[in-house]
Amino acid sequence: MVVNNRHKTNILSTFSTNENDINDENLQILNLNDDQSNTIKHSWQYTVQLNPITFYDENIGVQIHSEEQVWKETRYILLYKKVLGILNKLTWVNFNELLIKFQELPIENKECLENIATIVAFKAFDEHSFGSLYAALCKALNIRITLQNNNGAFEITFKRCVINVCQNYFQNECMDYINTNDTSIEHEQVKKRQKLRTIGCLRFIGELFRKSLLPPSVVHYCISMLQKKKDEKHLEYICNLLRVAGKELNEKINLRDIFNYLEYLTSEDMRSKISPRIRFFIKDVLEMQLNSVQSQKSN
Structure with a gap:
């Protein structure tokens, strides 16, 4: 599966970040490019399609497919493979060692x-x-x-770029719901992989919030937008996000309205309208929230 960027009206202007050293006025949304060409094999499941690299300045007269261009393209592909190599080995045990290797990578543009x-x-x-x-x-x-740029020099950071990727995926995939009549096995497999990746995106947004890389307002906004969809697929997305970030988020923002809504969905009036699987997800989130509240009272 490759990254697919479809032109749509943005749901968000931009995800805000907790990086104090970023000037948001100088930051543009870093969308994935439609003219993507480079692909990196990530695993047997899919490939990650990447932005084309700007190898040369416009004033440098380098011929297309020249030896120098091929050398530079190969160098960048090898760099991306090094990144995947580090990520494949990354554990909590060797975290500091591989962090240094990652920090030393020659990232030039x-x-x-x-x-x-x-x-x-x-x-x-x-x-x-x-x-x-x-x-x-x-x-x-x-x-x-x-x-x-025209206003002078400014910086973009790795953290900002990661947040932009999450934002773009949330806009283009998490909020998208296309119901087709295609029941082929291949189509169902693609839908299943996309759903799992979407859940992974939401859980990662929750983890970024827990590491103080995203403010609580962003996570709350994501939950609110998913809630407006009012279907079981997006209810499952909400439950996955709350499983990761619900406890910490509720300490910073009052989520009483959202939990009241979830409680209503598990009521007898809604029993015939909500599948048992989704009811289980919701009850699990509500139980976690109840335990969190009781733990706070006991402390």
Whole structure:
């Protein structure tokens, strides 16, 4: 499966971030490019399609397909493979050692930084159980690229790029619901993989919030937008996000309205309208919330 960027009206202007050293006025939304060409094999399931690299300045007369161009393209592909190699080995045990190796990677331009952020984010989307580990990596990495525009020099960071990837995926996939009549096995497999990745994206957003890389308002906004869809698929998305971030989020923002809504969905009046599987998800989230409240009272 490749990253698919469809032109749609943005649901969000931008995800805000808790990085104090970022000037939001100078940051543009770093969307994935439709003219993507480079692909990196991530696992047997899919490939990650990346932004084309700007290898040369416009004033440098390098011929297309020249030896120098092929050498530079190969160098960037090898860099991305090194990133995947680090991520595949990353554990809590060797975290500090591999963090240093990651920090030392020769990241030279904006496109390269965006591509690496895409690789890390999609790795986190697809490996739900390691979301906390990848979020910790994003918090620890301090990779910056200095750019120039009409207003002068400004910086973009690895953290900002990762957040942009999450934002774009939330806009294009998490909020999208296309009901087709295609019942082929291949189509069902694609839908299943997309659903799992979407759940992974939401859980990773929750982990980024827990690592203080996203403010609570962003997570609350995501929940509110998903709630407006009013279907079981998006209810499951809400439950997965609350499982990760519900406890900490409720300490910063009052989620009483959302939990009241979930309680209503498990009432006898809604029994025939909600599937048992989704009712179980909702009850699990409500039980976690109840335990959290009782724990706070006991302390």
